[in-house]
Amino acid sequence: MRFAGKVAIVTGSGKGIGKTIAQKLVLEGALLTVTDVNKQTCEETALQINQAGGRAIAVEADVSKAEDTRRIVDKTIEAYGRIDILVNNAGFVKDARINDMEENEWDSVIDVCLKGAFLCSKYVSSHMIEQNYGKIVNISSRAHLGNPGQANYSSAKAGIVGLTRALAKELGKNNITVNAIAPGLIETDALLHHPKYEKIKELQKKDTPIQRIGLPEDVANAVLFFASDESSYISGDLLHVSGGRFG
Template structure:
């Protein structure tokens, strides 16, 4: 389905990003695993290659424009194109708005929002040149509001707005820009949530289970396929129905 597409996935060293990288490699894409933690990214790339897939790891901090631009131009030089960007890197620094430290506000907005815009900006020229591209961003159900996540929620709301605007700006260039908003997915990020809160979440999820990284990766595969060319500017919640009753 993604035959020979060159795909960059940020924050792919673990969690949801690692599942996307694995699924994309199964779909015969050439996968660039971009993460600030290079050891995890390299281990995943090695695992994919040993299963017959094509993958390489690159170290990048998505908040650093110089690094992002260098990585993107290196990929374009090597493969002569860059087809798919998955903006998946994200962090949380939770605290009630009244007590939140300014540094924690800045860090989350920087990684989640600026860290979505910078790679998107970097890939626009090579994608426009080929008149084909897929950008998939990552929001969260927390964009609808979540106690203790004023920074995270605002960053993810921003990602949804950024998605809509870039979709309009790139619509005539053969590039679609969409966004996936996961609910509670079983990853290290969810493990950081207090046990009590996790129990509450589970009881509120209509399908009565947490999502898996593969639940998320399956939609990435479709949104990056040829068959999704008429879908752009959308945010799709993958949350077992949690957002429906909100």
């Protein structure tokens, strides 16, 4: 198994893409810290992993708060003694046109999506430096190219790309790789329950060379590549998982 004995933190892993990433890492032998702002989904995901024969701890946390990110790291070290993989997945959208966007709508998205990745990388990387080994995978988005009505989210996800490349240059000498993934439209529960799901699905098929909506597994497979030693000479890169759609 690719990740036997490796310790991974996946933020925002109570549900959706993050949960799928966590489950796939465990299937490949990783020891997991499941962390989410929602205590119930966080604990449920960890319980499901443990009941299936894996090993996971649950840490309820808001990654936009330094004290919470330190607690994620402390609990992981306490449970496993090291951290090998960090997946900065936590994020959410709060869409509005720029003239209608409130300051708190800007701040909240930037804080979770971008500041959260900064804080987690800051506190996790100190342990990775000591180990002279680490894999950081940041979840950006195709929105980093700019989406109308998503100035906050697009800015945060573009910032993730810049953060990724800065950290890759900074941490490379410590045998730490830092890469990012930019998913396109992914079929999460939220999308499946969207009132305009069928229309969205048809538009996606029309506008995407690979004519389907992406699956959480598509993103997770890319994450596992960057988290593995198969990508040991790749750092600072951005991989689009968008079915060939870039605009």
